[in-house]
Amino acid sequence: MEIRQIAADERTDTMFPLQTYAFMPSPWTEADRETYAKRMVFYRTVTSLIAEEGGQTLAGVAAFPMRQNVRGVVHDMAGVASVSTHPSARRRGLVRQLMTRLMQQMREQGCAVSALYPFRPSFYGKLGYVGVPRVRTATFAPEGLSHLLRAELPGEVERLHLSEGFDDYNALTLRLLEDRHGFSVYDETRTSEFRESPSLWVAIARVDGEVVGAVTYWIDQYGGDLVAGDLLTTGPMGRALLLQFFARHVDQVARIVLKIDTNEVPELWGTDFAVLTEGRVDLPRRGGPMVRLLAIEALNGLRAGAEQDVTVEVVDDELIGGRYRITGAAGRLAVEETREEPQATLTCAGISALAYGVLDPIEVMTRGFGRMEGPAVERLAALFPRDMPYLFADF
Known part of the structure; x- marks a missing residue:
């Protein structure tokens, strides 16, 4: 072979x-x-x-x-x-x-x-990967957003074929890449294929000419579903403008199916608003995404939760195995190799889970991804506060 x-x-x-x-x-x-x-x-x-x-x-x-x-x-x-x-x-x-x-x-x-995206998470877990949240979907009838039709919002939404609105849409994803934990984008070569994606609309929300939101979508049939991609916004105004745009489809579609990240709370989008929010994971078709560190240097510069330091040993991994001192100072992490006795022993999945903010130290231990004593638990929890990533970009 x-x-x-x-x-x-x-x-x-x-x-x-x-x-x-x-x-x-x-x-x-x-x-x-x-x-x-x-x-x-x-x-x-x-x-x-x-x-x-x-x-x-x-x-x-x-x-x-x-x-x-x-x-x-x-x-x-x-x-x-x-x-x-x-x-x-x-x-x-x-x-x-x-x-x-x-x-x-x-x-x-x-x-x-x-x-x-794994066919079997346990297989990739042995390769050092750990799970992160799968994108959620919100399913609702457009009449649930009828209150937005009466709202005077300082902006507008333009509907375009994706090929026509691609530059603005792509520019927004690059902007969000700089701001959102977990957000990811392809390189220019792969991204260029999406410019010609067939049968997709894109709704682009602007305020004073600035793009504050965008979402791709298609409509399956009259009286059917408006199926949307990820709700991409820079803040509440972008979200409100795009939801108002969806509300205008009240006499055209029965349901709107929209992808959202874990920080969105659709039940608060309206009063008496009926919505099904679902994060569905079933194998092999809908596996939740997984991540891992390929280099321990990836910890350098990450947002730190506190000014603490701890010595850890990463075991059973050829790429990032070793002993390291992790320090938080001025709001950022720094990592360096050390010969000090470790206060915590972690697998690659364990340190990756902490870096991405999906597990706290207690959960790392209960999942079998590490061992540590009380002081190390507190220090790692302070250095790596919980922070759920939004893994945009299916691949």
């Missing part, structure tokens, strides 16, 4: 058959293959690895070059995707070998963090 990196043009004859069998209705057609081949121009910067044996591709993995905000610091990120194996080659450890090499290679290419 040989592992090798392939160019984008090679994916059609190597990874495509595996991906379509794993993730799409099958068998695939020649038209499916041609469509896929045309898309490869947008995959030129993707790192793709395959495992071959006797000239046959048995498994493949890939990493999209992305950027992600982690507690106020924007890092280069490896967005792992296209993970698939030929049915006859499963349970042979091929994906584990490919992932180990991919993570090492992406770290060497400058990626400090990584994220993915």
Whole structure:
């Protein structure tokens, strides 16, 4: 068995058959293959690895070059995707070998963090990944927002085809990348494919000419659903303008289905407002995302909750294993290697969970991601306060 990196043009004859069998209705057609081949121009910067044996591709993995905000610091990120194996080659450890090499290679290419959507979380947990919240959906009837139709708001919403409004939409995502913990975006090569995404509208909210919100959507049928993407806003006014826009569809659609982050509280959008807010995770189709640190240096500069310091040992991980002193000063974290005796022992999943703010130290221990004494629990809790990330950008 040989592992090798392939160019984008090679994916059609190597990874495509595996991906379509794993993730799409099958068998695939020649038209499916041609469509896929045309898309490869947008995959030129993707790192793709395959495992071959006797000239046959048995498994493949890939990493999209992305950027992600982690507690106020924007890092280069490896967005792992296209993970698939030929049915006859499963349970042979091929994906584990490919992932180990991919993570090492992406770290060497400058990626400090990584994220993915798992087919089985426990498998990726053994590779150091830990779960973060899945995007929520809010489902409601537009008449529940009727009060907004009477509101005089200082702004306007423009409806455009996504290809026409793409520059403003993309500029907003880049702005939110700098502000929102967990937010991530593709590089320019991959992003350019979305400009031509078919059959999507984009509603763009502006106040005094400044974009304060945007959301993509499509309508499935008259009297049916308005299905929207992520509600992207810079604050309450952007949200109000976009919700007011949705309210104007009261005599056209029965329901609005909208993606929201975990900080949104849709039941407070109106009085007597009936809404179903759901964060659904079921496997293998709807796995919650997972993340991990690829380099311990990713902790440098993150927002710190207090001026504390603690010595930790990260174990069982080839990429970030070692002893480190983590210090919080002037609101930021700093990390350095040390020979001091550790006050806490953490796995990669444990330190990643603290860095991303999804678990506190007690939960890290109860999940089996680390061991620590009382003082270290308090110090780590102070350094890494709870802060739920919003992992925008499906991949």
